[in-house]
Amino acid sequence: MAKVLVVTSGKGGVGKTTSTAAIGAALAQSGQKVVVVDFDVGLRNLDLVMGAERRVVFDLINVVQGVAKLSQALIRDKRLENLWLLPASQTRDKDALTDEGVGRVIDELRQSFDWVICDSPAGIERGATLAMRYADEAVIVTNPEVSSVRDSDRIIGMLDSKTVKAEKGERVTKHILITRFDAARAARGEMLAIEDVLEILATPLLGIIPESQDVLRASNVGCPVVLNGPSTSAARAYMDATKRLLGETVTMKVPAERKGLMKLLLRRRAA
Amino acid sequence: MSMGFLRLFSSRNSSTAAVARERLQILLAHERGLVGQPDLLVRLREEILAVVSRHVTLDPDKVVVRMEKGKHVSTLEVDIELPNEPLRAAS
Numbered sequence: 001m002a003k004v005l006v007v008t009s010g011k012g013g014v015g016k017t018t019s020t021a022a023i024g025a026a027l028a029q030s031g032q033k034v035v036v037v038d039f040d041v042g043l044r045n046l047d048l049v050m051g052a053e054r055r056v057v058f059d060l061i062n063v064v065q066g067v068a069k070l071s072q073a074l075i076r077d078k079r080l081e082n083l084w085l086l087p088a089s090q091t092r093d094k095d096a097l098t099d100e101g102v103g104r105v106i107d108e109l110r111q112s113f114d115w116v117i118c119d120s121p122a123g124i125e126r127g128a129t130l131a132m133r134y135a136d137e138a139v140i141v142t143n144p145e146v147s148s149v150r151d152s153d154r155i156i157g158m159l160d161s162k163t164v165k166a167e168k169g170e171r172v173t174k175h176i177l178i179t180r181f182d183a184a185r186a187a188r189g190e191m192l193a194i195e196d197v198l199e200i201l202a203t204p205l206l207g208i209i210p211e212s213q214d215v216l217r218a219s220n221v222g223c224p225v226v227l228n229g230p231s232t233s234a235a236r237a238y239m240d241a242t243k244r245l246l247g248e249t250v251t252m253k254v255p256a257e258r259k260g261l262m263k264l265l266l267r268r269r270a271a
Numbered sequence: 272m273s274m275g276f277l278r279l280f281s282s283r284n285s286s287t288a289a290v291a292r293e294r295l296q297i298l299l300a301h302e303r304g305l306v307g308q309p310d311l312l313v314r315l316r317e318e319i320l321a322v323v324s325r326h327v328t329l330d331p332d333k334v335v336v337r338m339e340k341g342k343h344v345s346t347l348e349v350d351i352e353l354p355n356e357p358l359r360a361a362s
Binding site for chain 2: 146161188
C-alpha cells in the first residue's frame, strides 16, 4: 500500500527540502521504494540537495501537462537504486499545476512506489495546497521559534480541512519534526522548549534534528545527510525519525549540548 | 516518550522562551477561531436555516451560530429566535 507523505511547514527556511532528502534516503536505505517530488515550482531545490541538478530533463509540470511521460521525468538516485526524484520546473509558474493533473500524477506514482514524498514550497498558496492535497501523512517541519510555530499551526489547520482525506471525513496522520534545535540555546531558555511546541500544536513528535554543520556540509555536496555523514547526530536523528514513520518504537533522544573541554574551562573562568 | 524526560531540558523560569510560549498560546487561540475552519460555520448556518425554515417561518437575521473553542471540547451554540405565531405546516 503506497503512502503519500507531505513535508510541509508554512514558513520558509526551516528545513523542508533537507528533511525530504534525508527521510527519502533513509526510507530507501531501509528497502522501501521511494520517490521524492519537488512541488516548489519556479524555485526548485530538491534536485540540488539530492545532487541531481545536472540530470533534470523533464519535470513535474511537463508530466502534469502530458508533455512528458512519468518515466521520462523520474531521475534515479546514483547512490540508492530504489530512490527516485521528480523535479519541479524552474521556469514555469505555479499556476501550471492543476488539482486534477497533480491527482493523476500522484495516482500513477502510487502504483509503482511504496512512498511518495511531496516536498512542499513555503507559503499557503497553490503549490503548498497541492503538495498536501493527496497526502495520507504529513511531516510538519518546525523550528522552536515563534513565527515557525505559528505557521505550523496554520498548516495543521489546512491539513485538517483542505486535503482529500479531510474532505472524506478521514484524517491525515500528522507528525511534528523539530529541526535546527540548538541544545545550548534551549538550555538557556532562549529557544522554545520542545514540550511547549508540542503542547501548543497538539501533534505528536516524530523527531528532533539538531542545528548542525553536517546538514550544511551535506547540502553543499548534494548528498542527503544520512548518506553523507551517517554517523553524525543529525543523520542519526533523521534515521530514528524515519524508523518511527515506519511504525517502529524508537526512544526519543534530545540532542545534548556538546561542550568541549576548552568551552567548559572558558565558561568557568568567565563565571 | 515521556514528557517528564523532555521537561528536564527546558527551563521555563524567567526566560525569553517562556514569553514566546505565552504569546503564542494567546495568538493561536485567537487565530484558530478566525482561520481554523472558515467556511464551516457559514455552511452550518445555511443548512440549519434551511432545515428549520421548512417547518417554521423565521427571520434569517435572528439565527446565530457560534463556535466556542475550549481546551478539550468545543461547543456549538445555535440560537434561533422564533416568532410567536402559529407554526407553518410543512409543505
